[in-house]
Amino acid sequence: MMRRYAVIGTGHRAQMYVDSMLADHADVAEIVAWCEPNPVRTDYFDDLVRASGRTSVPVRYAPDQIEQMVAERLVDAVIVTSPDHTHAEVATRAMRAGADVIIEKPLTTDLAGSRHFIEALEDTGRSLVLTFNYRYAPRNAALKDVVASGEIGEVTSVHFEWLLDTMHGSDYFRRWHRERDRSGGLLVHNASHHFDLVNWWLDDFPSRVFASGGLRFYGDENARARGLGKRPERGTTTPPSHDPFALDLRDDPRLKALYLDAEHHDGYLRDRDPFAPGITIEDNMSVLVDYTRGASLTYSLNTHSPWEGYRVGINGTEGRVELDVVERGSLLPRPDGRRDLDASKTGHVDAPGELRPRSQRILVQRHWEASREVEITGGEGAHGGGDAQMLADLFRGPAPDPLGRPAGYKDGLRSVVVGIAATSSLHIGLPVRIDDLGLDLA
Secondary structure (H helix, E strand, C coil), X not given: CCEEEEEECCCCCHHHHXXXXXXXXXXXXXXXXXXXXXXXXXXXXXXXXXXXXXXXCCEEECHHHHHHHHHHCCCCEEEECCCHXXXXXXXXXXXHHCCEEEECCCCCCCHHHHHHXXXXXXXXXCCEEECCHHHHCHHHHHHHHHHHHCCCCCEEEEEEEEEEECCHHHHCCCCHHHCHHHHCCHHHHCHHXXXXXXXXXXXXXXXXXXXXXXXXXCCHHHHHHCCCCCCCCECCCCCCCCCCCCCCHHHCHHHHHHCHHHHHHHCCCCCECCCCCCCCCCXXXXXXXXXXXXXXXXEEEEEEECCEEEEEEEEECCEEEEEEEEEECCCCCCCCCCCCCCCCCCCCCCXXXXXXXXXXXXXXXXXCXXXXXXXXXXXXXXXXXXXXXXXXXXXXXXXXXXXCCCEEHHHHHHHHHHHHHHHHHHHHCCCEEHHHHCCCCC
């Protein structure tokens, strides 16, 4: 059955959903409306719709017209890809107007937003789906399968280290994510993916959180301390900059169309220097999480690593399982001296003889036994190969899944509450008990 969708927020992230509805799932999904204040960005997506062969483009609405949009366009569901701080308002308004919601992580950025979601869901009975695509990555699903099988016994502790390299990591400090009141900080925006994975792997939820961290690499004070000299306000300059941290929007047609050509409407600069003043989030974070059944998590996030990937070790009463992932082994300039802009690209920048080539490996070792490697099948494409299957579940309905990969609003709460509690802990210097936050995670 064909369902009618509206997209709220037509920035870079929206394209994954739009492309999917125009191609693989065009027989079951129709885009009937955009909700976006910047007309240049809707022009860009209108062009995509026309290029797909559709005879009509979606109708445009402003953010203050969500209720009108749902009613006039007979919207079945909205896809929310607007900035994080808007999620609670726009999604709950759409639910109260009669639409289901598909929403990008994080669910929201604060406790008030969490409570708005709970109230709207209870009042309306609408459906809300979180797009935790990392659950669908074959390597993460294979790790879930090992833990669920009981091969390592009852889980006692998890160590999870996530490394963002200086291409991907610096991008958070160019965009609106650099402002805590818009993103909640990276423990909310970025790490909610990671906290969801741990919650899902353990089939448990957090009880207490303690965190430490700070802004130690990016920002104007760190630039001065390291003697980086005078910095430009932005990366798109004339003549072009060859600074490795500069993002020139003219080098990428999509970024140019969505942001450089659109900035005169709203003043949003997509290419700010990551060492410019005004950053209010951390770039190095460490978190300790206790779980209700007794396991504990030690987690770290670094945003200026020379390579990108993650390492997970899960200890159990009968052994240990380890997952090691190298998504990008190094960042090297192209022959022309420039650097790639797309932070999602992997593999192609590995050097000949690279000691850290792109790779993924799961090892299981029970007590008193030799280790064995777990086969990981698939894994091509964005987010470790998880996007395609997740999109199929979103638009065609989830197939029976013993691993429970589709995520609902409780999963969204359980992940974001770790980031919210961790951010609070950073500021007060004390652990935060989840029960004290007044949210029902069970």
